[in-house]
Every structure is written in C-alpha cells, then in structure tokens.
Amino acid sequence: MARIEAEPEDLTARARIRDAALRQFGEHGFERATIRGIAEAAGVSSGLVRHHFGSKEALRDACDEFLIASLHRLNEQARAEPAPTEVNPVASAQAAFGPYQPYLARALVEGRAAPLFDEMVRMSEQWLEEADRNRPDPPFADRRARATVGTAMGLAVPLLQQHVARGLGADLSSPEGAHLLAVVLLDIHSHPILSPEAAAEMRAALERIRDTPTDPRTRRSAT
Amino acid sequence: MARIEAEPEDLTARARIRDAALRQFGEHGFERATIRGIAEAAGVSSGLVRHHFGSKEALRDACDEFLIASLHRLNEQARAEPAPTEVNPVASAQAAFGPYQPYLARALVEGRAAPLFDEMVRMSEQWLEEADRNRPDPPFADRRARATVGTAMGLAVPLLQQHVARGLGADLSSPEGAHLLAVVLLDIHSHPILSPEAAAEMRAALERIRDTPTDPRTRRSAT
DNA sequence: CAGACGACTACACCTGTGTGTAATATCCGT
DNA sequence: ACGGATATTACACACAGGTGTAGTCGTCTG
Numbered sequence: 001m002a003r004i005e006a007e008p009e010d011l012t013a014r015a016r017i018r019d020a021a022l023r024q025f026g027e028h029g030f031e032r033a034t035i036r037g038i039a040e041a042a043g044v045s046s047g048l049v050r051h052h053f054g055s056k057e058a059l060r061d062a063c064d065e066f067l068i069a070s071l072h073r074l075n076e077q078a079r080a081e082p083a084p085t086e087v088n089p090v091a092s093a094q095a096a097f098g099p100y101q102p103y104l105a106r107a108l109v110e111g112r113a114a115p116l117f118d119e120m121v122r123m124s125e126q127w128l129e130e131a132d133r134n135r136p137d138p139p140f141a142d143r144r145a146r147a148t149v150g151t152a153m154g155l156a157v158p159l160l161q162q163h164v165a166r167g168l169g170a171d172l173s174s175p176e177g178a179h180l181l182a183v184v185l186l187d188i189h190s191h192p193i194l195s196p197e198a199a200a201e202m203r204a205a206l207e208r209i210r211d212t213p214t215d216p217r218t219r220r221s222a223t
Numbered sequence: 224m225a226r227i228e229a230e231p232e233d234l235t236a237r238a239r240i241r242d243a244a245l246r247q248f249g250e251h252g253f254e255r256a257t258i259r260g261i262a263e264a265a266g267v268s269s270g271l272v273r274h275h276f277g278s279k280e281a282l283r284d285a286c287d288e289f290l291i292a293s294l295h296r297l298n299e300q301a302r303a304e305p306a307p308t309e310v311n312p313v314a315s316a317q318a319a320f321g322p323y324q325p326y327l328a329r330a331l332v333e334g335r336a337a338p339l340f341d342e343m344v345r346m347s348e349q350w351l352e353e354a355d356r357n358r359p360d361p362p363f364a365d366r367r368a369r370a371t372v373g374t375a376m377g378l379a380v381p382l383l384q385q386h387v388a389r390g391l392g393a394d395l396s397s398p399e400g401a402h403l404l405a406v407v408l409l410d411i412h413s414h415p416i417l418s419p420e421a422a423a424e425m426r427a428a429l430e431r432i433r434d435t436p437t438d439p440r441t442r443r444s445a446t
Numbered sequence: 447c448a449g450a451c452g453a454c455t456a457c458a459c460c461t462g463t464g465t466g467t468a469a470t471a472t473c474c475g476t
Numbered sequence: 477a478c479g480g481a482t483a484t485t486a487c488a489c490a491c492a493g494g495t496g497t498a499g500t501c502g503t504c505t506g
Contacts, residue, residue: 149411
C-alpha cells in the first residue's frame with residue numbers, strides 16, 4: 001500500500017518545512033516544538049518558516065490540510081485497488097501515515113483534525129455497508145454510529161503504539177511485532193467477547209434503565 | 224461504580240493544586256498549561272505550587288502517581304464488588320476517571336503513564352482468564368498480548384471522545400450519548416467482523432508470509 | 447539593463463513563564 | 477507563651493521562543 005511520506009531531498013523548501021514540522025510536532029508536541037528547531041531540521045532559517053506559513057498555528061493548519069489531502073488521495077486510490085488485505089480499513093490507512101503517525105495521534109487526541117477522522121469514518125461506513133449485507137440480524141444502531149466507534153477502535157493501536165509495543169514485547173514496526181499484532185487482531189476480531197444471548201440480555205437491560213426515571217447514572221452528569 | 228474525583232471544597236491545598244493541575248493539563252496540555260493558571264484555578268498563589276511540588280515536571284509526576292494509586296484502589300475495590308455490569312473492564316475503569324480523562328488521554332498518547340496502562344492490562348488479563356475458560360478453541364496468541372490490544376481498544380473511545388461524540392451526534396457524558404455508545408459497543412462486541420474460517424485462512428496467509436524470505440513488508444521498515 | 451518580486455537570512459524585540467528568594471502568616475507541640 | 481516548622485505570599489530574575497523588520501541574493505520580465 002502506498003504511503004504518504006515523501007523523500008526529503010526532492011522537496012521544495014516549503015514542503016521540507018512542512019515535513020519537518022509534522023515530525024517535530026509529532027515527536028515533541030506542538031508547544032514544545034520550536035520554529036527554530038523545525039527550521040534547522042528542514043535545513044532553512046527560522047525566518048523562512050514564518051515567510052512561508054506566517055505563524056506557528058498556520059503551519060500546523062497547513063500540516064493538517066496536507067494530511068487530509070493525502071488521506072483523500074489514498075482513499076480514492078484504495079477504491080480502485082483490488083482487495084483489502086488488512087483486517088480493517090482503518091488499520092491499513094493508519095499504516096500508510098508512516099512517520100506522521102505521532103503527529104496524527106496527538107492531533108486526534110487534542111480534538112483536532114476532525115475532518116480527517118470523519119473521512120476515516122466514511123471509509124469505515126463504506127466497508128460496513130458490504131459487511132452488513134452478509135449479516136443475518138439487524139444491527140443495534142445505525143451504520144454511522146458503528147463506523148464511528150469502529151474507527152476509533154481501529155485507531156487505538158497506533159494511538160497507543162508505545163504501550164502496545166511494550167505489552168507485546170516487540171516493536172510494532174518490526175516484522176515480528178507486526179506479525180504478532182496481526183495475529184492478535186485476527187483473534188480478537190473473530191472471537192466476540194459477548195454471545196448473542198448475553199448481548200440481547202444486556203441490551204434489554206440498557207433499555208430498561210433508559211426508561212427508568214431517576215436513573216442513578218444521570219446523577220453524576222454535572223461537573 | 225466509584226469515581227476517582229473528589230469534592231474540591233474539602234481538599235487540602237496540595238490536593239486542590241493537584242486536582243487543578245490534572246484538569247488544566249488535560250484541557251490545555253502540559254506545556255500550554257501554566258503554573259500561574261493552575262494556582263489560580265486552585266485558589267492559591269503560584270509560589271505555593273512550587274513549594275509543594277518543586278517543579279512543573281514534578282507536579283505532573285505527582286498527577287501520574289495519584290492516578291496510578293487511584294486505579295489500584297479502584298481495582299481492588301472492583302475485585303470485591305459483585306458483577307461487572309459493563310461491557311468490558313477497561314470501559315468501566317475509564318468511566319471512573321471522570322474529569323481526569325483528558326489528562327489520561329494526553330499522558331497515554333505521549334507515552335507517559337506506562338504503569339497505569341500496564342495496570343489496566345493486568346485487569347484485562349484477569350478478565351480474559353475467565354473468558355478463556357468458556358472458549359472452545361485455543362487462542363491465537365498468549366493472554367498478555369490479547370489483553371494489551373484489548374486494553375488499547377477499550378481506551379479508544381475515551382481517547383477520541385470528542386470525535387466519537389461528533390460521529391454519534393451526542394455528548395458521551397449525556398444519558399443519551401452513553402446509551403447510544405453502550406448499544407453500539409454491544410453490537411460490535413457480539414458481532415465479529417471475521418468468521419472463524421476467514422480468520423483461520425488469514426492466519427495461515429500470515430504464517431506463509433512470515434516464512435517467506437525477502438518479505439515485501441520488511442523493505443519499508445527503515446527510517 | 448532596470449525594476450520588481452519572491453526566496454531566504456540575520457538580528458532585535460518583547461512577552462510569557464518557570465524558577466529563585468525573602469518575607470509573612472498559621473499552626474502545633476511543649 | 478514561645479519557638480520552630482509548615483503553609484503561603486509577593487516579587488524579582490533569566491531565558492526561551494514567537495514575532496517583527498530590514499536587508500541580501502537570485503530570477504524573471506519588459
């Protein structure tokens with residue numbers, strides 16, 4: 001599968017700065033990364049960063065836009081390609097972000113990059129549409145909602161990369177780590193943690209709670 | 224289920240500062256949050272923050288320690304309680320973190336709070352141990368690995384709270400949002416996206432790839 | 447060739463913020 | 477009541493880093 005990353009040498013200065021910013025923001029976070037550091041990593045002066053992007057915030061916005069555009073490209077490209085060999089589309093999309101994963105993780109957790117997430121949800125929906133056709137029982141909720149939560153879950157591993165790697169005892173970018181992760185995902189995605197009966201029962205319990213006034217859960221909602 | 228949060232009024236100044244720091248770090252991030260801002264939120268002078276915690280970093284460490292200790296307490300408490308009414312233990316543990324969720328999300332994504340994650344994995348393992356007894360076929364991977372990935376997935380929704388809420392069209396802390404989310408989780412956790420046959424086939428394919436020299440995947444591992 | 451414009455640099459400025467210090471208030475044991 | 481520890485404050489320092497300005501170089505165009 002194609003990646004978003006590009007070779008640094010061929011890039012224009014503007015692109016090199018954006019690339020460096022993506023990496024620095026990802027590694028150190030937006031605040032801790034400095035314009036001077038980004039400039040140095042890109043091999044330019046700090047003034048040039050300002051010249052091209054105006055401000056640090058605008059530079060970050062440009063980074064977001066770049067990733068969104070890249071995801072769009074990737075999405076259309078995937079639509080044309082043969083079969084999804086991966087467990088789910090989000091996982092493969094994520095893998096494609098390559099060195100920009102840390103940036104993406106930070107941006108998403110901070111509530112930024114909403115269009116990017118929504119695009120992924122759209123991809124998931126598309127995937128679910130096909131899966132729903134082979135499904136005997138009616139879904140519990142509409143496709144959008146399931147795609148949203150599914151997308152989030154698919155992002156979990158890249159978001160928590162370091163912790164997952166530690167738990168698995170292998171770097172996820174290594175062949176061994178990737179293999180182990182794939183096997184685990186296969187196991188999880190083929191073994192529901194709830195039986196249909198248990199799920200139905202819990203669902204009924206949920207509806208009962210919902211229809212009960214003075215629900216104890218609501219008493220904590222304030223802040 | 225119990226929560227970690229405490230009423231602000233009764234707290235000692237030190238605890239109030241820690242509480243305010245947890246919230247400010249969560250809302251604005253570690254760098255952007257200021258000691259002066261935390262002090263103001265806690266109703267004390269900025270000097271007192273330094274007096275009690277020494278430095279900003281040390282304050283953050285104290286926040287981590289506090290959450291870890293709280294999780295421990297919660298864990299033992301849960302061990303004594305009757306039945307887990309939630310879909311999975313991570314989700315309920317997460318719900319318990321209440322107003323500190325944003326802090327936790329940032330800390331985890333930045334690779335911090337490893338002991339906290341590991342503790343959650345341990346809880347998941349415990350839960351899996353029981354689930355494995357009712358399982359006919361042998362798992363694809365050891366329990367630790369599955370618990371790790373499962374923990375990550377369970378954390379996905381709180382980590383991406385804002386995006387999930389947007390996709391679901393409801394605030395997750397509202398009764399409606401929580402209900403919708405629970406229903407979706409029920410659906411997902413009772414409907415595997417892979418049939419046992421498909422999983423077995425993909426697993427076999429994975430093993431085949433693994434044993435193939437000059438695996439195309441490895442050619443991208445550098446950088 | 448002249449002028450203009452964009453790429454790019456060097457440098458000064460200034461605010462925000464973590465940190466250090468000294469002084470004051472409050473509590474507690476004897 | 478007294479002395480010391482602890483809690484708490486006010487204020488000054490230092491510096492990092494975003495921003496602003498002016499200037500140089502190279503290239504294109506008429």
